[in-house]
Amino acid sequence: PFWLSVLAKAYRLQVRDLVQKARIPVQPSDGCLLLGIPDPAQVLKDGEAFLQCVYEEPDVAHAHGVRRVSKLVIGDVLVYRNPCLHPGDIKRLQAVDKPELMDLVNVLVLPVVGECSVAACCSGGDLDGDMFSVIWASDLVPPMHAMQPSLDYEAVLREAGEPVGAKATTSGRFTEDDLVHFACRVVANDTLGKIAHLHLAFCDHSAQGDLDQLA
Numbered sequence: 001p002f003w004l005s006v007l008a009k010a011y012r013l014q015v016r017d018l019v020q021k022a023r024i025p026v027q028p029s030d031g032c033l034l035l036g037i038p039d040p041a042q043v044l045k046d047g048e049a050f051l052q053c054v055y056e057e058p059d060v061a062h063a064h065g066v067r068r069v070s071k072l073v074i075g076d077v078l079v080y081r082n083p084c085l086h087p088g089d090i091k092r093l094q095a096v097d098k099p100e101l102m103d104l105v106n107v108l109v110l111p112v113v114g115e116c117s118v119a120a121c122c123s124g125g126d127l128d129g130d131m132f133s134v135i136w137a138s139d140l141v142p143p144m145h146a147m148q149p150s151l152d153y154e155a156v157l158r159e160a161g162e163p164v165g166a167k168a169t170t171s172g173r174f175t176e177d178d179l180v181h182f183a184c185r186v187v188a189n190d191t192l193g194k195i196a197h198l199h200l201a202f203c204d205h206s207a208q209g210d211l212d213q214l215a
Helices: 002-021 153-160 176-188 192-205
Strands: 031-038 052-058 066-072 075-080 091-095 107-110 131-135
Antiparallel strands (some): 052 066, 075 091
């Protein structure tokens, strides 16, 4: 009875996460979370990416019960960054083999050419430490016609105006008061989690989902 209750509890937790947070487990052989970096060799074209992953998977034949697997991903991949609020925040790229980048492991190498940065198209991100979710399982990568155009986040920021508590320095040097003001500004604008949850609730309620213009 005790172990049965433990299994039942674990089952309820998994189902709760799936229902409340829409968490779908993705195996390491099908996707991973990687640090995004710019292409140091400048060999990637617009719409391409490079990634090779090293991970462990169960192996009863191995002495330690696991074995290290090295995988060079080739083909269509789905790339996004949390929070993913707009349909255009999801990008479909072509993972390619580049010998010049073979020494880079467990990172997502993105091109430095193109009309718009891939990182910027993913929820307005950049390559100064942002983490990107990458999925290459064929049944989870949507067809190209289902992809949506990226949102122009710079235009949204210009339309929104200055953030709450914005204050420009006049002397060009930051004082202790400037640091205090900056900390207060961060607290005043710390609503990303609330916005993400409200956006999810609205999309669930709307018949058009995240394609609703009000979203």
